Amino acid sequence: WMGLPLVVSTLYAFGTPDDYYNPHRIIPLHFTLETTKMLLFTLGGWEALKNSIIVAILAIIISFALGLPAGYAIARFIFPGKDTIKLGMLALKVFPVPIMAVPLVMLYIRLHLIDTLLGVALAHSAGSLPLVVLITASIFSGTSAELEEAGMVFGLTRFQSFLRITLPLALPGLAAAAMFTFVGSWNEVFAASVLTFSHRTLPALMLTLMETAPDYYKFAAAFIMAFPAMIYVAVAR
């Protein structure tokens, strides 16, 4: 049943405006790419789609560059304050984002990050960082420390052993974590709206369109939005 709204959106997305406004037609019968084309090329959808993808990939790179070593350290080493860090990570997730908005905008203006894709990606990384740290920590706790130590005993340094033994074993889990980061960034509206005006991501654009555009545009946009989710489901099967 959870697929139903998806199917309906898909149908509406490619239905013609005439069918959409015809009260006797619940399911559109005439299909057209016009709406989607219009959205993508005239209303800046294409640009927003590109922005969304760039931001999501940047967010993955940044949050993994910082989060993966942190996760590894939490999983493998014992150090003071470790539990506090883990707790802090969780607490961070509980904080509402809006509270950060004003200081964040002020900071961004000073750093000339306002209205840049990197800026949005940074904000998204901050959002997904705790998740990446916690997920990678649990992945690395799951891969046996003895396997890595065996690598060290048989002639590797710790870093080589990490690269050649632990990383290949952790890859499926890390891919899942990256996917979550991607989807998180892809769906995020608030930061993207507040921090950009000309370089909007897709959901931010949608939010703007929501108030002005006719309904069938919304469905087309929703269809594009749901695309990665569909890919995810297909891959996960």
Place this chain on the structure above:
Amino acid sequence: WMGLPLVVSTLYAFGTPDDYYNPHRIIPLHFTLETTKMLLFTLGGWEALKNSIIVAILAIIISFALGLPAGYAIARFIFPGKDTIKLGMLALKVFPVPIMAVPLVMLYIRLHLIDTLLGVALAHSAGSLPLVVLITASIFSGTSAELEEAGMVFGLTRFQSFLRITLPLALPGLAAAAMFTFVGSWNEVFAASVLTFSHRTLPALMLTLMETAPDYYKFAAAFIMAFPAMIYVAVAR
């Protein structure tokens, strides 16, 4: 460092408008409850606060009533399609909410649930249900089946054994899951904005104020918003 924006918000929340607009004062020195009072009593904040709490509690009740038995079944029994259900739960989390908005509103109007707190709570339950199912499933997998079976062997039915043995042991985990549901509902803006006009929850009200009210109201609202997060951090310590 993560506490910093919180402290600033708190200061601004109780600062006087004069201080706020005085460019030579970074930290306000005059404190007043006026802003908070204004927000709570004149602008409907108090009402919204109450709505938020009612909605969150209803969401907890509904999602646990449905999710706890499901989680228990997933943890204890083997049945066909189990993995599909778990996967579906995760996939659901990946779906963007906006895609549901239009069909949801249409459905709610038909069911006379529009602009009721129960309606918002139902929407929030739907959002937190997968999480509750997955968390309770993992909690119940964590409590040993043998403990429950020992109860059955020594004279209890399965249900009695669940109540007297498994439930007390699972309680801390269930409380955490309830906390997450509460915070999720508390922070949720989108569904709350779309589904209500007169019975707004606090974040939905804030979103409306965002565009119109002066900045220091925002800080006061943010302070109230962050309140459960602060309690959570204090309790978790």
Place this chain on the structure above:
Amino acid sequence: MVEVRLENLKKYFDRGRVKAVDGVNLTIKDGEFLVLLGPSGCGKTTTLRMISGLETPTEGKIYFGDRDVTYLPPKDRNISMVFQSYAVWPHMKVYDNIAFPLKVKKYPKNEIDERVKWAAELLQIEDLLDRYPAQLSGGQRQRVAVARAIVVEPNVLLMDEPLSNLDAKLRVAMRAEIKKLQTKLKVTTVYVTHDQVEAMTMGDRIAVMNKGHLLQVGPPTEVYLKPNSLFVATFIGAPEMNIVDATVVENDGLFLEGNGFRIRLPDDFRELLEGYIEKDVLVGIRPEHMTVKGVSTLEHVTRTAEIEGLVDFVEALGTDTIVHAKVGENIIKIKIPGHVPLPIGENIKIEIDLDNIHIFDRDTEKAII
């Protein structure tokens, strides 16, 4: 304290694809200590769980005395169980754990108190009654689990590998204690284990299972000396029974011929080996039913045979020595009491007790002799 009868008991999982228990017939006598022995996945735990009522049979019947209990829930069977993980409830004190079965059955308060004291004393845990399980060691938790199981005078006492989580030392001590307790209480007991030493030392009878089937039931010595199949023969005993390929040959007498050896069999074997002349069989001899000539002698033997070998390795176990001898291409283990310093590479003569030689059919793996 009843007799337990299993009739053609079956349990299939995964819509019949996994036959966990596949037609078990077994009568456990009133007051008997029966050990269900087998490797993991052989169906022994599933059988136990069906007796307890935690699992419902796919087919077959379970009787307690004359009462059909096949579909009764556990609580109505008046059984007790000691679980592998002990299953001592962590949110109750030791006292409340032990008293629980009595409370549920609504015993009067003073009798509960009396019986808990009695069980705690029997298991020497009187001092622990006020503690929570988290404050106990594994061995102590185990004692609590046993105390809880005996406090109610159950019809049947079920034990699911109760010693497998204890360390070697404690296991040896608890083995004796549980056996002592059962002898005293005379409660019908079904004890599941994969440890053949436990089975041999504790059971009045042993029931050996493999792949859902019951292979052999009998007293420990019988199962040990007269295994009815290759599986039972090799599963029981450590070091394992030596198994060697051989051919039965009739040539002015009956012989077993194999790689590097030729054994003359007594004439009374002829009848049993009738259909196996000129056929391949498997020959089994336990390490303790052989010796090295000139080093030690076999006691209480009537008929022996002799083969030649080469010392490959000598394993000193303290009280015994295991000599690994090379006979043809096979390595054969010989257990000799005491310390035997044989040089590696030495030629030796191996003496075999012919009354304890086993011959198995190559295809069915059933014992011929």
Place this chain on the structure above:
Amino acid sequence: MVEVRLENLKKYFDRGRVKAVDGVNLTIKDGEFLVLLGPSGCGKTTTLRMISGLETPTEGKIYFGDRDVTYLPPKDRNISMVFQSYAVWPHMKVYDNIAFPLKVKKYPKNEIDERVKWAAELLQIEDLLDRYPAQLSGGQRQRVAVARAIVVEPNVLLMDEPLSNLDAKLRVAMRAEIKKLQTKLKVTTVYVTHDQVEAMTMGDRIAVMNKGHLLQVGPPTEVYLKPNSLFVATFIGAPEMNIVDATVVENDGLFLEGNGFRIRLPDDFRELLEGYIEKDVLVGIRPEHMTVKGVSTLEHVTRTAEIEGLVDFVEALGTDTIVHAKVGENIIKIKIPGHVPLPIGENIKIEIDLDNIHIFDRDTEKAII
């Protein structure tokens, strides 16, 4: 293949609060099989990990021959290790697992091939080289781990409870095989275990550890027959050594008096017990150094004493019988070869081998005799 010397080795965790290893001095001879034996948490694994370089000592030195390796990383020590979990890399085939140490050390390709074949043959896993570890049984993975460890001719071979994850049967078999392999390769070996049977059967020498301290080092028989402390005495041997409270009394001869018994000690004990007259001590006797009079006799004994008891329980182990005898308030276990059907409650006379009696100081728990 070097001598390994540990000098005052210490390892503290948690800022000195946990003293895992607290001043160990030990020399492992070139080619020796040394077993580090002790209960879990005694510091044996930490000691091994310091020898491997996976852990850095808090204090002290480690020498391989004359070379100070204390702070060298593992890869520069030319060691091999067999881990408790085997630590066979799941993403590599068996061949690549075994070849890995050679590849890292940049051996030529044909020599890698040759050595992998050699190691695989030694461990009888030639047929598994193309498989992934997930397709192997526990025992096979264990063999792969050992093959990987010997393929490089290490200075020192370290083994961390390599058999603890195998079932009882396989453990007995692998025990002999590992020992055989080590005898053949003559590689200096440090083997960590908590299983005293493994230690007794495999070690050239045993080093017993407890609470971070090294208690006694010596050949198995010496540690078994002449334990230097109560801990070593009770940790080694199953069933455990009987320990009983007693008082040394001088009264027209030297006596040990305890609850329900009185033993006359030979006069040559006098000198050693000088300071203990009229003091409380602990007396230890192994179950096999006693017998029940009229049932069996002790062999190779010169001096015996006799005490009286009551049969409390009889445990039949098949080849041996353990008689639990009540002497005063104590339960004493006596191990007798063969099957001994003593009736419970019978009065018996227990014969004790005086040359294998142990007396410990009550406070220091060190052996006096």
